[in-house]
Amino acid sequence: MNHEPIIGTAVPRKEGQNKVTGKAQYVDDMVLPNMLYGATVRSQIPRGRIKNIKFSPGINWSEFVVVSAKDIPGKNCISLIMDDQPCLAQEAVNHPEEPILLLAHRDRYVLAKAVEAVSIDYEPLPTVFTIEDSERCSEIIWGSNNTFKTYLVTKGDVDSVWKDAAYIVEGEYTTGAQEQLYIENNGMIASCDAGQGITVWGSLQCPYYVHKALMALCNLTADKVRVVQMETGGAFGGKEEYPSMIAAHAALLAVKSGCPVKMIYDRMEDMVATTKRHPSRTRHRTALSKDGKILGGEIEFIIDGGAYCTLSPVVLSRGTIHAGGSYFWPSVRIRAKAVATNVPPHGAFRGFGAPQSLFALERHMDHIAEVVGLSSVEIRRRNFLKPGQTTTTDQVVREEIDLNKLLDRALELSDYHKKRMSFSQNNTSGATRRGMGIAAFLHGAGFTGSGERYLSSVVGVEGGADGRLRVLVSSTEFGQGTKTVLSQIAAEALGLRYEDVTVAQADTTEVPNSGPTVASRTAMIVGKLVQLAALGIRQTLFSSGILKESYSPEEFRIACQNYVAAHGPFRSWSHYEEPKGVFWDDEKYRGEAYAAFAWAVYIAEVAVDMVTYSVSVEDFVALQEVGKVLHPVLAQGQIIGGIAQAIGFALYENVAWQNGRMQNGQMTNYIMPTSADLPPIRVYFEELGNVHGAFGAKGIGELPMDGPAPAIVNAVKDALGVNFNSIPLLPEDIFHALAAKGEEAYLKGVK
Amino acid sequence: MSAPSAGTMPCEISFVVNGEQRTVRAHPMERLLDVLRQQLSLTGTKEGCGEGECGACSVLLDGLIVNSCLIPVLQAKGTEVVTIEGLGADDRLHALQKAFLECGGAQCGICTPGMILAATHLLNKNPRPKLQDIREGLAGNLCRCTGYMQIIEAVIAAAHESPTP
Numbered sequence A: 001m002n003h004e005p006i007i008g009t010a011v012p013r014k015e016g017q018n019k020v021t022g023k024a025q026y027v028d029d030m031v032l033p034n035m036l037y038g039a040t041v042r043s044q045i046p047r048g049r050i051k052n053i054k055f056s057p058g059i060n061w062s063e064f065v066v067v068s069a070k071d072i073p074g075k076n077c078i079s080l081i082m083d084d085q086p087c088l089a090q091e092a093v094n095h096p097e098e099p100i101l102l103l104a105h106r107d108r109y110v111l112a113k114a115v116e117a118v119s120i121d122y123e124p125l126p127t128v129f130t131i132e133d134s135e136r137c138s139e140i141i142w143g144s145n146n147t148f149k150t151y152l153v154t155k156g157d158v159d160s161v162w163k164d165a166a167y168i169v170e171g172e173y174t175t176g177a178q179e180q181l182y183i184e185n186n187g188m189i190a191s192c193d194a195g196q197g198i199t200v201w202g203s204l205q206c207p208y209y210v211h212k213a214l215m216a217l218c219n220l221t222a223d224k225v226r227v228v229q230m231e232t233g234g235a236f237g238g239k240e241e242y243p244s245m246i247a248a249h250a251a252l253l254a255v256k257s258g259c260p261v262k263m264i265y266d267r268m269e270d271m272v273a274t275t276k277r278h279p280s281r282t283r284h285r286t287a288l289s290k291d292g293k294i295l296g297g298e299i300e301f302i303i304d305g306g307a308y309c310t311l312s313p314v315v316l317s318r319g320t321i322h323a324g325g326s327y328f329w330p331s332v333r334i335r336a337k338a339v340a341t342n343v344p345p346h347g348a349f350r351g352f353g354a355p356q357s358l359f360a361l362e363r364h365m366d367h368i369a370e371v372v373g374l375s376s377v378e379i380r381r382r383n384f385l386k387p388g389q390t391t392t393t394d395q396v397v398r399e400e401i402d403l404n405k406l407l408d409r410a411l412e413l414s415d416y417h418k419k420r421m422s423f424s425q426n427n428t429s430g431a432t433r434r435g436m437g438i439a440a441f442l443h444g445a446g447f448t449g450s451g452e453r454y455l456s457s458v459v460g461v462e463g464g465a466d467g468r469l470r471v472l473v474s475s476t477e478f479g480q481g482t483k484t485v486l487s488q489i490a491a492e493a494l495g496l497r498y499e500d501v502t503v504a505q506a507d508t509t510e511v512p513n514s515g516p517t518v519a520s521r522t523a524m525i526v527g528k529l530v531q532l533a534a535l536g537i538r539q540t541l542f543s544s545g546i547l548k549e550s551y552s553p554e555e556f557r558i559a560c561q562n563y564v565a566a567h568g569p570f571r572s573w574s575h576y577e578e579p580k581g582v583f584w585d586d587e588k589y590r591g592e593a594y595a596a597f598a599w600a601v602y603i604a605e606v607a608v609d610m611v612t613y614s615v616s617v618e619d620f621v622a623l624q625e626v627g628k629v630l631h632p633v634l635a636q637g638q639i640i641g642g643i644a645q646a647i648g649f650a651l652y653e654n655v656a657w658q659n660g661r662m663q664n665g666q667m668t669n670y671i672m673p674t675s676a677d678l679p680p681i682r683v684y685f686e687e688l689g690n691v692h693g694a695f696g697a698k699g700i701g702e703l704p705m706d707g708p709a710p711a712i713v714n715a716v717k718d719a720l721g722v723n724f725n726s727i728p729l730l731p732e733d734i735f736h737a738l739a740a741k742g743e744e745a746y747l748k749g750v751k
Numbered sequence B: 001m002s003a004p005s006a007g008t009m010p011c012e013i014s015f016v017v018n019g020e021q022r023t024v025r026a027h028p029m030e031r032l033l034d035v036l037r038q039q040l041s042l043t044g045t046k047e048g049c050g051e052g053e054c055g056a057c058s059v060l061l062d063g064l065i066v067n068s069c070l071i072p073v074l075q076a077k078g079t080e081v082v083t084i085e086g087l088g089a090d091d092r093l094h095a096l097q098k099a100f101l102e103c104g105g106a107q108c109g110i111c112t113p114g115m116i117l118a119a120t121h122l123l124n125k126n127p128r129p130k131l132q133d134i135r136e137g138l139a140g141n142l143c144r145c146t147g148y149m150q151i152i153e154a155v156i157a158a159a160h161e162s163p164t165p
Helices: A016-021 A108-116 A133-134 A207-218 A242-257 A267-274 A312-323 A354-372 A376-383 A403-416 A416-426 A451-455 A482-494 A522-543 A553-567 A634-649 A709-722 A731-741 B032-039 B095-103 B112-125 B131-137 B149-160
Strands: A037-041 A049-057 A066-067 A099-105 A118-124 A147-155 A166-175 A187-193 A197-202 A225-229 A259-266 A280-288 A294-306 A334-339 A432-445 A456-465 A469-472 A502-504 A568-575 A597-608 A615-625 A679-686 B011-017 B019-026 B056-059 B064-067 B080-082
Touching: A016 B095, A016 B112, A037 A108, A037 A615, A049 A099, A066 A242, A099 A108, A099 A118, A099 A242, A099 A634, A108 A118, A133 A334, A133 A416, A147 A312, A166 A354, A166 A416, A197 A207, A197 A242, A207 A242, A207 A615, A225 A456, A242 A259, A280 A354, A294 A312, A294 A354, A312 A334, A312 A354, A334 B149, A354 A376, A354 A432, A354 A709, A354 B056, A376 A403, A376 A432, A376 B131, A403 A416, A403 A432, A403 A597, A403 A615, A403 B032, A416 A432, A416 A709, A432 A709, A456 A522, A456 A553, A469 A522, A482 A502, A482 A522, A522 A553, A553 A568, A597 A709, A615 A634, A615 A709, A634 A709, A634 B149, A709 A731, B019 B032, B056 B112, B064 B112, B095 B112, B095 B149, B112 B131, B112 B149, B131 B149
Parallel strands: A037 A259, A197 A225, A294 A334, A469 A502, A615 A679, B011 B080
Antiparallel strands: A037 A099, A049 A118, A066 A099, A147 A334, A166 A280, A187 A197, A187 A259, A280 A294, A432 A597, A456 A469, A456 A568, A597 A615, B011 B019, B056 B064, B056 B080
8 A cells, every 4th residue: 555645745725726726615606596685784883782773864764674683583692602692782882893783785885884884873881991090990891800811820839939049020011902804704594494594605715614503593404504614715713603793694684684694794894893803901920940840830811801701711711821821830820811801802813812911921021031131032942842751731741852952953043143143233324223033932732622522523435336436524625625634634644646635515414523723723632523524434344345455545435436436436434532641620721731842932023113113023933843744835825924913913913992893994004014025034943742642643733823922022122122011012002112211322313 | 795686697707817817607696706716716815804995805807906805706708807825835935025035025925925926006107216216106995914025125125126218
């Protein structure tokens, strides 16, 4: 069974040809007969009671289908974790842009005018917009104390370390909201059939999240709800939970009108009404020995969840577990909290809490270095986690990771020392200041702790009449390469050709629940299940005597074909089983948080323009250990794309809030990086493998979001000698900081 | 999405699309984007922002790269429009389409048609672009997935494929 390896090679993306020829079908490309367009009437205030809804004259309202909360057949909520978010607000609203009414009409131009013609009277209620106000409980806007979730992680006796500490370093760090800004806006089509129930087709990450939400909302059994993923034009977490809301809205309109209904958000609606990355505040207090070794620390990590719980507890969890980063903490106490504010709920975005707490930590490490009098390099060396040591949750590092080696290689690749020396000599004059910054970090792959056990994913592989295999998963393709990589895994497992395997469209009537497509879990966790299910297919062929022990791909195909001719299409299923010896305590938040971590050292080189105070990233070295690289081109694409988003997070992407509403909900004034803004991003992999992943893979999708922001801000510190502890770091922030420092030379302009 | 101006009557507008003479009946102010997608079923042209920022709706109009969300269809009268469907097909992919496939230039694919047309325009003007020419030439087309590097690689690869000018 010798064959050319498929794992580790750059096979063509499965759906690539359709994408480059424009044939790929996204939801807005689909038209159903007799289809109406749907639109949402949303709250104009952040918090208040709904007093009256008026339908202004000048619109022929009899032509419209109007849906309110009263039309909901089941429970008025988007079922997820807490079931606290209404599908349609009934008596009160808790954030701007909260859905209140739904309208449908055949003509989408008339529809847009009708939305404007609905006016709603409110009795405004006091509001809370910041983490600080929410904590103070000046106004209770959610539950009894504005708190969605808290975690406490403790390790060792942190109270005893302060008296012997040579240094105690404190710092506070904040990160802003960030819009996912997938280029395809959210959209969904729903149709309703008395016999078959509800079907939705949409742009989404998690078919079974939508399925669950529609069952609860419409009071339907599982077989009466069908969810189909269309080609999805980017997601990044932004299509993890919100598609359940849009699907619910489209479904309600379809039920009431009896027609299929298409709801496609325009860019403004998508930006102002749907989820963003949680803003955060992290406080560190760290005790250090005289040689710069961490003795212990207190970490407080708070995220702003917005008006409803949605996924905040899970985002908080990942941020909490990553708060200690890739360092050894003999003792630590991490207090974490997700609080409510009157802004649209924040949600999933690549990295899921980790970019926030790791920004704080990696900035803090540079602070510590400064106080202790060590270099940014040396402080990290002295504190890196080593195999056999434990993380903040007492997870033993079993991987043979050598972070010092990773750091050395990154320093060499970036020419760190030579460049820093040259910059420090040249930074005294001229219109540009340059600097280098480091971030060392990790990212856990898969669901946290017992999460994968609760998900208990199922994967199927089907042998078809043409003798080819079809992978059945709810794991979705939205650019990362799910279809390609899972096909590679199945083909490699059986020694087949890449062309012999396809992946079924994610349609809940066809595919089992292999869990949501999130948390860097698809290649590693689902991939392993695909490998097992594929082996089951071969076992069936072996057992029936139709396939010999040694076979060629063509012999396999013919055997499969013959088996199907005799018995019909056949399937093999695999079920997630927790690795042995894994311990996780949900109460104490201790134990094996993740089956595997990816590790990285990133180095940014920046230039600060001393006239405009704009920062540009001039060079970027990204070195990571990600287990086995399954597909070199896709893996590079994930890393580069993540870094580009993180450069935006660090330097450009500013959500301008006013009374809880995003004011810059347009691509014109919410600035993401263009091709002219980005440096050469140089990507390097180390491959240690991973026993828990398919062919040694680990998750890589989120890792590149974690490191760039602190590396860049550390580089700005290196260039200017000024500490910045908040992102996005905009030119005006640099101007104000330098002005406050009274740096006359900077502010008079540089000749 | 903006409504066609009230008071204007639909009229017949003819232009060449992907080499074929087409006549549509549309309000003069209707967006070329909508006419292409809805009347002519050329859904390879995508809408990303509706305000000319993202370039997902890019098409070639008389050889120039334009945002079809900003072009009233009347303006297309008598012109020659090329969409992604006119650039190449499965059995005869354009060099850029091949290069995007090989280099990883398409991830989620939503910016891809517009990006490939912008790259086509760039190579038509400048068959041997330097790195900076490509960075600037594609800066009107936003991609959130790739960080652009593999797109730039694809453009370089396609430029090498084409015969020396």
